Amino acid sequence: MSHSTHLLLYSFPGSGHIIPLLDLTHLLLRRGLTVTVMITAADTALLRPLISSHPSSLHTLLYSEPQITPSPHHPLISKVISTQKLFDLIAQWFHSHPSPPVAIVSDFLLGWTAQLASHLGIRRVVFSPSGAFSSSVIHTLWRDITEINAGNREGDERFLIRLRDVPGSPEFPWWQVPQVLRDYRDGNEDLESFRNGMLGNMTSWGIVYNTFEKLEGVYLDYMKRLVGHDRVWAVGPLLPEEDSPIGVSGRGGSSAVPLDHLFTWLDKQRDESVAYICFGSQVVLNENQMSALTSALERSKVCFILCVKASGPSSIPSGFGDRVANRGFVVEGWVPQLAVLRHRAVGSFVTHCGWNSILEGIASGVMFLTWPMIADQFANAALLVDQLDIGKRVCEGGPEIVPDSVKLARLLDESLSGDRPERVKIKELNHTATKSVKKGTSTRDLDTFVKLLSEI
Known part of the structure; x- marks a missing residue:
């Protein structure tokens, strides 16, 4: 394919959104596309390995994060609204470019880019760093939020929401609904704008999911029925191989500890004898939660790696x-999580259930111990535990919820027992995930996506 097919890729700010989009960028570059990535100067270090290996076909559109006007409702709303100030910058760049992009691939939170794409006369493709199940849940909640609020006028935290349209009719109590949805009230301009953007994702030309068919096929089919066409592609897990420019150890930034120390320690451990505990880039445990977790680790018999944020209330x-x-x-x-999870010594993963962490765990074949706290993490945990049977719940809820350290210690010990059914099933799913990105369904979907783009 020639380099005439040009795409603009625009991630929502935040490492959990940027990193999988850069993994997608690498795959698109390998297929001969020209890619411009919108990125801030502060995040360009994440892009540098790709630029050095694709100097002629990868470009950047640098921007300064617009000033955020705090929203009385939710910081996410403030951040999304601030990104809309970049409309004119992108339009000016587009009109001055000698070979402008045929499509903009933008994060699912950036629903306003649909209007931008229409203004520029190009396609808009949604990129979802989250899975198809949580996407199905979130879309249905946004669609039906007015009716849900009417049914739960008292704001009962235990009010049960049953999503009958979604395959399997999943149920969630009100307290597990993402805060931005819980804040929604008819007539608020900012919240209404965000809701319209989320619902507008369903009118895009196509949707790219960081998932794979065997993992979420029923929900991918559901999304195809919702959008009314087949331009819904599952191209994941979007993870680098050892020989990629980004590399497994360098993905996401620099390690907080010398890697030789970390992996020398791991090399001394028996196969699948280590529990890895990490809660992502956003979640911070409070003092009571940290106390319960460390008490459980002391009570248990497991070897472990505990990764916590360098700063925080605890x-x-x-x-x-x-x-x-x-x-x-x-x-x-920070440590290179994917490299740690893929080490032969790691057998289980205590996680907040962010989607990137889930895919990294599946790609590494480790059993999950779930501790969801916010946003789509409750839906992700339900997928792992209730549907796929590759994990066990250890805790769920916000800062007021503290796990039982005795129970957690027992689950840690059991998670490294070789005869657990969850460990058998994760090995099977790990094999399928590997196959999907090596001439499997994810390769097929990505090739179809690129082919259709080249025909625009």
Whole structure:
């Protein structure tokens, strides 16, 4: 394919959105497309390995994050509204470009880019770094939120919402609904604008999901019925191979600890004998939650890696590191999670159930211990535990919810037991995930996507 097919890729700010979009960028570049990535100067370090390996076909459209006017409802709303200020910048760049893009691939949170694409006369493709199940749930909630509010006038936290249209008719209590939806009230201009953007995703030319057919096929089919066409592609798991420009160890940034120390420690452990505990880039445990978690780790018999944010309201209890020094490795800051999970010694993963972490865990064949706290994490946990049977719940809820340290210690020990059915099933799903991106369904969908773009 010639380099005449040009795409503009625009991620919502935040590593959980940017990193999978850059993984997609790599695959598009390998298929001969020209790609311009909208990115801030602060995030260009994430893009540098790709630029060095594709200097003629990868370009950047740098922008400064617009000033955010705080919303009285939700910080997400404020951030999305601020991105709309970039409409004119993108339009000016487009009109001055000698070979402008035929489509804009933008994050599902950036629904306003549908109007931008229409204004420019090009296609808009939604990129969803989340899965098709959570996407089905979130879309249905946004569509029906007025009726849901009418049925739950008292704001009962235990009010059960049954999504009858979604395959399997999943149920969620009101307290598990994402906060931005819980804040919704008819007539609020900012919330109405965001809702319209989310619902407008269904009118896009196409949707690209970071998932694979065997994982969420029934929900991919559901989304195709909703949008009324087959331009819904599952191209994941979007994860780098060792020989990719980004690499597994360099994905996402620099490690907070020397990698040789970390992997020398892992190399000394038995196969599948280590539990990895990490809650992503956004979630921070409070003091009570951290106390319960560290108490459970002390009670358990497992070897473990505990990765926590370097700053926050809680810290590792005094003396904990010394008491578990013979079987624990504590990191305050970021580590190359995918490389850790893929190590032969890691057998289970205590996670907040962010979608990137889930795909990394599946691609590494580790059992999940779920601790969802916000947003789509409850839906993701339900998929892992209730539908796929590759995980066990250890806790769920916000800062007021603290796990039972005795129960958590037992689950940690059991998660590394070789005869657990969850461990058998995750190995099977891991094999399928690998196959899907190596001449499987995800390769097929990506090739179809690129072919259709080249025909525009």
